[in-house]
Amino acid sequence: MSRWIMHVDMDAFFASVEQHRNHPELAGRPVCVGHDPKGGNGRGVVRAASYEARAKGIHSGMPVSQAYRLCPDATFVNGEFESYGIAADEFMEVLREYADGGRVRRASIDEAYIEVTEGVEIFGSPRNLASWIQDSIWHDAKLPCSIGAAPSMSVAKVATGMNKPRGITVVGPDPLDVLKFLEPLPVTAINGIGRKTSERLEKFDITTLGQIQRMTIPELWPAMGRGSTWLYHRARGIDERPLIDNGPRVRKSISKDRTFMEDVEPGAIEYLHETLGKMCGRIGEKLQTKALRFKTVTVKMRFSDYSTIQRSKSIPVETDSPDVLQRMAVEIFDHRRDQEKSIRLVGVKVSGLREASEQLCLTEFL
Numbered sequence: 317m318s319r320w321i322m323h324v325d326m327d328a329f330f331a332s333v334e335q336h337r338n339h340p341e342l343a344g345r346p347v348c349v350g351h352d353p354k355g356g357n358g359r360g361v362v363r364a365a366s367y368e369a370r371a372k373g374i375h376s377g378m379p380v381s382q383a384y385r386l387c388p389d390a391t392f393v394n395g396e397f398e399s400y401g402i403a404a405d406e407f408m409e410v411l412r413e414y415a416d417g418g419r420v421r422r423a424s425i426d427e428a429y430i431e432v433t434e435g436v437e438i439f440g441s442p443r444n445l446a447s448w449i450q451d452s453i454w455h456d457a458k459l460p461c462s463i464g465a466a467p468s469m470s471v472a473k474v475a476t477g478m479n480k481p482r483g484i485t486v487v488g489p490d491p492l493d494v495l496k497f498l499e500p501l502p503v504t505a506i507n508g509i510g511r512k513t514s515e516r517l518e519k520f521d522i523t524t525l526g527q528i529q530r531m532t533i534p535e536l537w538p539a540m541g542r543g544s545t546w547l548y549h550r551a552r553g554i555d556e557r558p559l560i561d562n563g564p565r566v567r568k569s570i571s572k573d574r575t576f577m578e579d580v581e582p583g584a585i586e587y588l589h590e591t592l593g594k595m596c597g598r599i600g601e602k603l604q605t606k607a608l609r610f611k612t613v614t615v616k617m618r619f620s621d622y623s624t625i626q627r628s629k630s631i632p633v634e635t636d637s638p639d640v641l642q643r644m645a646v647e648i649f650d651h652r653r654d655q656e657k658s659i660r661l662v663g664v665k666v667s668g669l670r671e672a673s674e675q676l677c678l679t680e681f682l
């Protein structure tokens with residue numbers, strides 16, 4: 317029985333969350349996550365673009381003003397990062413249902429590996445199983461994705477990129493098919509070969525994986541040194557790493573903010589403290605349910621003239637105490653607020669989060 321790994325990658329993830337979860341009326345339309353382009357005079361860059369926007373030549377990293385000129389009809393949304401994390405948790409849960417042993421290896425917020433050797437037996441073929449997984453993710457999490465299936469993690473990852481969006485690419489199980497699949501690809505197709513390494517290989521006239529397949533380890537040595545064995549194997553699709561579950565996503569921060577219906581006078585100090593207290597209470601509950609401790613507290617204030625300040629304070633040892641949180645938040649607020657201006661918004665954020673039980677993260681490095 318040959319081993320099967322799937323690499324599952326969400327298509328245009330941030331844009332898809334906006335189109336299919338946050339704003340369903342945007343489905344099928346060009347959508348950019350990024351600042352308001354203000355008719356071509358806006359600042360900032362596109363953080364993600366839907367496939368409809370990509371068809372107009374827009375890509376992430378492009379200035380929003382340029383994106384606006386390419387497609388004035390595109391909808392620009394600010395992006396709700398909290399919602400992306402929630403969407404990621406949901407599709408990872410779906411993957412867990414299909415994964416052998418329920419093990420999921422997150423590679424980033426929008427992609428993961430699962431081993432499905434047993435699943436392929438049950439569903440008859442990797443393509444059939446991949447198609448079920450795509451349907452389940454669409455049904456349960458409203459996200460489109462592409463899947464690569466192969467006998468190893470590194471080949472599965474390359475396969476996913478071959479056919480997007482909503483693609484399925486199966487490579488193997490015959491090792492000869494794996495070799496043939498990799499042969500014409502540039503060396504950069506391998507996850508872990510960046511610009512620096514590829515430039516170095518190019519100095520030795522090595523540009524494709526096929527060339528590496530025809531080389532021995534000693535022949536690779538002048539170009540790759542101690543990385544030679546690794547590349548020798550990857551170019552042949554050989555990757556025996558076991559698939560280790562790396563646990564639930566660890567949050568980087570938890571925040572709450574509140575925009576007042578009407579700007580609050582600077583003198584209404586009791587009311588402002590009470591509002592801060594309530595937000596701290598809710599953050600405190602979240603910390604407890606997630607078993608997390610914080611190190612840093614940040615308070616954000618926006619005034620009636622829209623000027624905004626943000627100030628942070630850290631403690632030497634993490635805690636999950638709601639009292640400490642509230643005391644720190646009030647202290648920062650009282651020190652930093654502008655006594656002259658009315659307040660439009662206040663926000664509290666905790667960061668430097670750490671799991672109360674440290675155990676979970678260690679396995680990865682063993």
Ligand SMILES: [Mg+2]
Pocket residue numbers: 325326327328329426427
């Ligand atoms: Mg993706």
